[in-house]
Amino acid sequence: MAYELKKEGKFTYIEVGQGTPIIVLHGLMGGLSNFSGVTDYFSQRGYKVLIPELPIYSMSLLKTTVKSFANFLEEFIEYKALDQVILLGNSLGGHIGLLHTKLYPQKVKGLVITGSSGLYENAMGDGYPKRGDYEYIKKKSEDVFYDPKIATKEIVDEVYATVNDRAKLVKTLAIAKSAIRHNMAKDLPAMDTPTCIIWGKNDTVTPPNVADEFNRLLPDSNLFWIDQCGHAPMMEHPDEFNRILEEWLTSRNF
Template identity: 25%
Template sequence: MSHFVSGDCTVHYDDRGPSDGLPVVLVHGHPFNRTLWTPSVEALTAAGYRVITPDLRGYGDSDVTPGKVFLSGFADDLAALLDHLGVERAVVGGVSMGGQITMEFQRSHPRRVLALVLSDTSAPAETAEGRAFRNALADRLLAEGMDGYAAEVIDKMLAPYNVTALPEVAAHVLGMMRSTDPEGAAAALRGRAERPDYRETLAGVEAPVLIVVGADDFYTPVSSAEDMRRLVPHATLAVIDRAGHLPGVEQPGRFNAVLLDFLRTRVTGRA
């Protein structure tokens, strides 16, 4: 694990694989940390890619920024991380909130994007109902901590059948949620409640795009992925069977096969 300073925050990250490999940045969602990507890191580095996985500010080992952190703040941290590593352009991908940070990175730092990977995420702006929900949840996490929330949403983060079928995966996901600092989670929720509409951003993307979704995703169903696919006609859409909101850990073999095929055929141009 390494770290650097972005603005007022120390951000921790892993940088694995060959230093001359194609750089791939993977951004976790809420309320997780960089270890969410462990199966993908192993698969991609074995294939010769350089994989960079940060802990977002407020999550994992990174510093907490209290109050409110906008998606643009997270995206600027990613740009600062690439600057720190001397990486000009990268494949950038994320799941859930991480996918929205990826879209924000495309909006604010488009020249640094080689390709986009959008997993189990959505592009429209937050609704009034969603803003109220996220702000109320932020208040709750600050008052009660993460344990009750984690127990309530585990069968939505994972497909319900995978909570029992994949006990080690469920334990890992629960552990990440429970260990997240409530202040960091609340700040991200308040910022995400004000997220902009990324549909115009997606419609203008010329770089290769991979859209992935679990077939049984509770939060961002297959229909949301299909909506994004219609915005980006050249995008590749993959639906991962037997998975919910986190197909990268629920079905890592299938998820990584799709990701590696996309990188090989759409990004590096190798057949």
């Protein structure tokens, strides 16, 4: 289902449903539509789903960092007058959720990460994005998923347009480097926010051992696997993802 994009001041976002707020955080190359399965499902089950558009390409280069995005998220939460939110992040979005939870633990009731950076990621694979090489971009986009058909022409075209826009490419590389620099291994043991880790068994960007490490380091976490699944479980297996998440939320009385 297509949802209306709200634009208010510095914020552009989707807001659907009523109830406990779930704030969804997209990844570096991920669009808001990547979470349509989550939005459709949980907005009908007593949750208010909000998906802010992260200012990945609109902040100055010096502020194109994980920490700046975590602070932007806090501004959004304050703007919407929310409290005790559930954060759900994929890839870079998971990393932003983790850092926000570290910086503002009193605001976050629960955290959900899937294919999250913050410990290790192989985002660039064997090299930097090759501008102008559509087949290379197509292959890289397909490699994100277990089933390459999930990488539709629309998704590939969007990634191709991004890496061929020089300003966006510079920002993309800046945030990727910031994510690598901002390793959270030493922070995680002190973070006691209940955390749900949902991971694709075939993720090549953030491999399965990364999920095991998150689970080991986070004091109050539960790890769930989805088989035949790559870096974006909520896209590749939306029904299974929603089932796991709903059961976890219920078990935590969220």
